[in-house]
Amino acid sequence: MNGDTVTIPLGSGAEFDRVRAIAEALGEAAGPLGDDTAPVPTGEGMLVVSTDVSVENVHFKRAWIRPVEIGWRATSAALSDLAAAGALPAGVTIALTVPHDVSHDDVIALMAGAGQAALAAGTKIIGGDLSSGPVWSVAVTVLGHAVRPMSRRGASVGDGVWVTGWVGGARAAIRDWESGKEPEPTIREFFVNPLPRLATARWLAEQGATAMIDVSDGIAGDALHLAAASAVRIEIDIARIPLCPAVPLVAIRHGDDPAVMGARGGEDYEILCTLPASFDGAEACMTDTGVPVARIGTVVSGSGAIMLRDGVGVDIHGFRHEV
Template identity: 35%
Template sequence: MREFEVIDRIRALLPSAPEGVILPIGDDCAVIEVGGERWVAAADMLVAGRHFREEWSSPGDVGFKAVAVNVSDVAAMGARPRFVLTSGGAPGSEVALGCFAGVAEACREFGVYPIGGDTTGSERLVVDVAILGSLEGRDFVARSGAGAGDVIAVSGELGAAAAGLLALERGVEGYERLKARHRRPEPRVEAGVAAAEVGMGAMIDLSDGLASDVRHVCERSGVGCRIDLGLLPVSPDVRELALKLGEDPERLAATGGEDFELLFCGPEAAVEKLGRVVGTPVTVIGEVLSEAKGVGFLKEGRAVPDLSGWDHFS
């Protein structure tokens, strides 16, 4: 089974959501109401050999990234991150302390307070972070709000983290900016908050890759879409490295994953306003269509088949 088939099976095991659960599992975060205020909640895990390699990511890098990827989930709901619980297993106390130093650094950078967690010994480093974020009176933005006629846009750039990973895997010297994008992602909190405030219809963070994540939005919203790969924001160093390694830059940007940028679906006016009010570039890359038209990717006017991103059980 693929990851989202597993999630569907888990969902089928659960009872009906109790009062106070506004949005249950299946989105970037759950939404709950406590004391008349709405909060978002999520958790994400990093496992050695699956999400990182110890030879090129320090324990501090891993701790920082574990917080950052959870902050990105909160941003994708239009919320602001507030508190984290961090648990981990490490092959020795020094590795554990190094990892939690990275957690503390990320918490300072993203304005999050660590309120607890658990530590234990394990053969390899594993870190799990649970996060709470506040909607601060805003409406949350789910994956299910895209409508035919909306435009599709992304924040920042695509493909940098995947290019950095390629450089690390293949022992390429230089390209330190790209390697850092893999080790220590930059979640787009302010862009997510602004997207909620301008009335964006749907949003998701690009963790598994554009090709997979836009499908999640379409499935939850009951729509189709077309993405023009020629419009993807790919930086010159990503393009240079991809071509040097015999990779197609646009395909890498569409499938690589771990960008932790945000994908937005909404009326053109809302997307234009978002681009004016946030410091991060916002690039239109496609449009939302009726469900009957499916999910398609184009390059130079021709269909590009077989695009998919990361799957945690593949």
């Protein structure tokens, strides 16, 4: 799908009626849907792209999360990759697969959630595809412009390691759901409505960040990627990792170590980055972008990433979806 919300250039038929209903539900979040391709808005700097897929029973369960939230979360997770590049979003495409028996309203709600996440990031849904399939699956492609594209490469020995916001919330929610308990609203919110750190990441890039990655595999896992890409070693003090409120309580209730839950917890979509040792802008970050940033470690020579508590290595397994 890619026409405008007034006249979608499609013939008649149920599939095309659905595209028209989606365009209507998207409202100002809809780009020129209905043609074979859509134009990508121009912008300053280099264009970057990323694709992310969210699959039912792998990345979420229908019992956990409403359609509008599936759309928001899948889109925000993809936009988080743009944040890690220090990019300004330019457009989103969605390939949506849903079972035959799914209600029209649920499909519309999912797309409305995707549209809200796009609008919140200052962009639109500019294209996509619809298909049936055995489970819900949302493949989101995001496009953005970056004047100085950030990557996982570039961390230097002596840099500080920093993380935005708070982590562990998504994992705590999953721990509750998996043990048969509905997470409390504040914890649930971290899983269903993540906020990609677009403005904060661009601010950190302007402050001279040397490397960036978004926290999708967990700080322990993503620190490994950043260390591998930059050919350095990363040491993180897990006691310094800022936890989402209530994560300590949830962790203790499940017999987990709160700091380990924070280091392992994935899908928080915060930004893990390295900054020169001289960076002292934590207060300015909060003032300028509304999001805190905390120093949790140091880049040293060597390879790999180590999680430390009181200076002693702690074994942490990253959280990821393996094929």
